[in-house]
Amino acid sequence: xSHIHIPDGVARDAWWLLVIGFAVTLIFLFFILRRLDREQxxxxxxxxxxxxxxxxxxxxxxxxxIPFHLNLASLCGIIVGPELGFIGVFVVNLIxxxxxHGGITVVGINTAIIGIEVLVGNKLxxxxxxxxxxxxxxxxxxxxxxxLSTAITFGVIFLxxxxxxxxxxxxxxxxxxxxxxxxxxxxxxxxxxxxILESVVTSLIVSFLSKVKPELVDRSEKHV
Amino acid sequence: xxxxFIDNLSNNGTSIIHDMNSIIKLLATSLLFIAVLLTDxxxxxxxxxxxxxxxxKLGQIPLATVGRLALYPAFFSLLFALIKIGxxxxxxxxxxxxxxxxxxxxxxxxxxxxxxxxxxFFSMFxxxxxxxxxxxxxxxxxxLVDQIGNMLRNIKLRGGYHRxxxxxxIKNMASILGxxxxxxxxxxxxxxxxxxxxxxxxxxxxxxxxxxxxxTDIVFIVFCLIILVGVIII
Numbered sequence: 001x002s003h004i005h006i007p008d009g010v011a012r013d014a015w016w017l018l019v020i021g022f023a024v025t026l027i028f029l030f031f032i033l034r035r036l037d038r039e040q041x042x043x044x045x046x047x048x049x050x051x052x053x054x055x056x057x058x059x060x061x062x063x064x065x066i067p068f069h070l071n072l073a074s075l076c077g078i079i080v081g082p083e084l085g086f087i088g089v090f091v092v093n094l095i096x097x098x099x100x101h102g103g104i105t106v107v108g109i110n111t112a113i114i115g116i117e118v119l120v121g122n123k124l125x126x127x128x129x130x131x132x133x134x135x136x137x138x139x140x141x142x143x144x145x146x147x148l149s150t151a152i153t154f155g156v157i158f159l160x161x162x163x164x165x166x167x168x169x170x171x172x173x174x175x176x177x178x179x180x181x182x183x184x185x186x187x188x189x190x191x192x193x194x195x196i197l198e199s200v201v202t203s204l205i206v207s208f209l210s211k212v213k214p215e216l217v218d219r220s221e222k223h224v
Numbered sequence: 225x226x227x228x229f230i231d232n233l234s235n236n237g238t239s240i241i242h243d244m245n246s247i248i249k250l251l252a253t254s255l256l257f258i259a260v261l262l263t264d265x266x267x268x269x270x271x272x273x274x275x276x277x278x279x280x281k282l283g284q285i286p287l288a289t290v291g292r293l294a295l296y297p298a299f300f301s302l303l304f305a306l307i308k309i310g311x312x313x314x315x316x317x318x319x320x321x322x323x324x325x326x327x328x329x330x331x332x333x334x335x336x337x338x339x340x341x342x343x344x345f346f347s348m349f350x351x352x353x354x355x356x357x358x359x360x361x362x363x364x365x366x367x368l369v370d371q372i373g374n375m376l377r378n379i380k381l382r383g384g385y386h387r388x389x390x391x392x393x394i395k396n397m398a399s400i401l402g403x404x405x406x407x408x409x410x411x412x413x414x415x416x417x418x419x420x421x422x423x424x425x426x427x428x429x430x431x432x433x434x435x436x437x438x439x440t441d442i443v444f445i446v447f448c449l450i451i452l453v454g455v456i457i458i
Contacts, residue, residue: 008261009325049357049363187306205398205402
């Protein structure tokens with residue numbers, strides 16, 4: 001995940017964006033649920049639930065002194081496919097919204113953004129594994145998926161706040177100007193570290209799974 | 225993760241808010257939530273904060289533990305506040321406070337309402353498949369959180385985790401997560417078999433204990449309605 005969970009109350013003036021977010025997510029969910037094979041659905045529901053729980057649990061894994069947690073949305077997309085991955089992201093966002101991580105009014109937009117991460121991570125991994133090793137492919141796919149979802153998140157932030165004028169021009173007060181730039185720099189650094197960390201961990205997990213259960217990460221085999 | 229703590233609080237709590245009708249509580253909290261979103265002044269936000277402190281006290285919810293979770297949205301809203309702070313610092317601050325208050329309203333709700341009541345509410349308008357996934361997620365979470373807790377304890381006891389050694393941590397945590405991913409998939413297959421044996425055919429029936437509406441429920445929802453009207457008028 002892009003690690004920017006848009007909270008409630010920040011997108012009040014951009015309610016149309018929240019509506020679009022919910023509409024996109026609901027349309028995706030509608031088609032995914034409709035496409036699920038009726039005979040397989042009973043088996044896939046526990047899997048989707050377990051994967052969602054895995055994403056939730058992953059957030060509690062400590063990494064030491066870095067104030068950061070993993071989410072593994074891209075990895076879940078690689079292993080269970082984009083459809084179940086998307087459902088998982090929706091459920092995780094819904095539960096997290098009640099825990100103060102994200103927001104209930106922004107579940108739609110948060111799911112759409114992170115759902116893109118799942119989808120792109122899955123597709124790029126499939127593409128890269130034709131040329132490179134699985135660990136390398138997963139790292140690159142996760143890295144690019146995170147860059148994309150973070151870029152979309154920043155796009156959403158600019159839409160919510162009106163325009164990029166505030167950050168580019170700001171106020172004439174130098175102190176506030178400095179605060180704005182130093183704050184953004186800190187956020188960009190934290191995000192960059194987060195993206196690299198998540199890509200490395202995803203690669204290590206894929207490498208581990210390649211040794212112990214290769215069918216989970218092998219694209220020539222059928223998905224779970 | 226605080227989910228286990230909050231789950232215990234919501235199921236075993238005995239406060240006046242715990243005893244309220246769940247649907248009324250959900251509606252009343254929604255009114256408070258809307259009031260938070262509509263707040264335009266720092267004074268209004270401060271009054272709402274005081275109200276939440278009072279409600280947390282009334283619901284016997286430890287503010288220091290559960291309320292700490294409201295700091296996450298406050299942190300994430302800083303991004304938006306940093307943009308707005310160039311125009312007016314009050315507006316920037318209000319964004320941060322509003323996010324934290326919105327989180328407090330939801331935290332108050334889940335700390336006093338058992339998860340099955342909330343899922344029942346969702347089942348009124350969400351497809352049964354999503355409700356099933358929510359139930360499986362909730363169930364699987366507590367199994368997995370136990371497993372990862374044991375694995376983390378093991379790895380710490382064997383010297384595989386050091387606060388300052390990031391590379392060692394990443395390597396070992398990746399192995400833990402790999403094992404956890406395997407167990408997750410195996411667990412989902414086992415769950416499927418167990419549920420099939422119990423007659424699961426792709427839909428879990430969500431039932432709840434029918435509650436009446438008491439005077440406390442009416443007082444609480446009227447109180448929340450007054451707050452919302454107050455925020456709109458101010």
